[in-house]
Amino acid sequence: MSLAAEFDTWQNDYTAKILRWVPHYRKLINSLADELPAGFQPSRILDLGCGNGNATALLVERFPEAKITLLDASPEMLEACKQRFNNRPDFEYVQAYFQDAHFDEGSFDLIVAAFALHHLDQTEKQAIFKKMSSWLNIGGILSSSDLHASKKESDYQQRVLDPWETFAKSQGTLNSEWDELMAHHAQYDKPDNYEDQFAWLAQAGFKHSRIAWQAAHFGNFQAQR
Ligand SMILES: C[S@@+](CC[C@H](N)C(=O)[O-])C[C@H]1O[C@@H](n2cnc3c(N)ncnc32)[C@H](O)[C@@H]1O
Numbered sequence: 001m002s003l004a005a006e007f008d009t010w011q012n013d014y015t016a017k018i019l020r021w022v023p024h025y026r027k028l029i030n031s032l033a034d035e036l037p038a039g040f041q042p043s044r045i046l047d048l049g050c051g052n053g054n055a056t057a058l059l060v061e062r063f064p065e066a067k068i069t070l071l072d073a074s075p076e077m078l079e080a081c082k083q084r085f086n087n088r089p090d091f092e093y094v095q096a097y098f099q100d101a102h103f104d105e106g107s108f109d110l111i112v113a114a115f116a117l118h119h120l121d122q123t124e125k126q127a128i129f130k131k132m133s134s135w136l137n138i139g140g141i142l143s144s145s146d147l148h149a150s151k152k153e154s155d156y157q158q159r160v161l162d163p164w165e166t167f168a169k170s171q172g173t174l175n176s177e178w179d180e181l182m183a184h185h186a187q188y189d190k191p192d193n194y195e196d197q198f199a200w201l202a203q204a205g206f207k208h209s210r211i212a213w214q215a216a217h218f219g220n221f222q223a224q225r
């Protein structure tokens with residue numbers, strides 16, 4: 001199944017599921033804006049991999065004057081956003097894979113990516129970092145909340161998956177649902193650690209990258225152009 005079709009099937013009860021599945025989900029969404037430098041006021045924002053709009057809702061609240069572009073490969077997710085935000089005329093909706101997306105240079109002051117970049121492999125991350133660097137103004141910021149650990153690490157099972165399973169099951173995730181999530185994780189998730197991503201961000205032209213908030217391997221990083 002394509003990634004877009006996979007997320008189409010998740011659209012219906014996405015927020016309830018993600019709250020059961022991802023430790024600190026609300027905090028990680030809020031950190032997209034909370035951890036920005038004081039006084040940073042973006043007027044043009046891209047929500048990359050918007051899903052059903054949980055990060056977008058935060059952006060609307062924090063930056064009510066900003067023009068927001070919502071991009072996702074899943075038509076069902078974009079449709080959910082259109083309904084949630086009453087088809088706001090100042091929003092732009094783009095149905096595309098990150099790999100195919102194009103915007104003019106300097107189109108945005110802020111790009112947020114919430115649980116989105118881990119769907120790209122290493123080569124694709126390096127390519128999108130270069131594209132995002134060109135899409136941002138000088139001084140613009142990429143704020144990404146995600147899982148930051150590499151599946152290649154030898155202790156991935158013990159350090160990442162075991163505590164994750166404990167969390168998910170403590171929130172009511174059934175064994176069958178955990179198995180479904182792990183099948184998704186095996187097929188669609190390609191997380192990388194901070195160190196590699198910060199090196200690729202520097203190569204892409206970002207001047208400063210930092211971990212802004214983290215709890216174990218889930219965290220928010222910010223990179224400034
Ligand atoms: C895990 S969800 C996160 C949604 C939302 N940002 C949130 O934090 O709740 C990932 C979203 O990114 C989209 N996505 C993942 N990889 C993508 C890609 N390569 N191109 C376009 N959209 C992608 C999926 O369709 C899905 O809606």
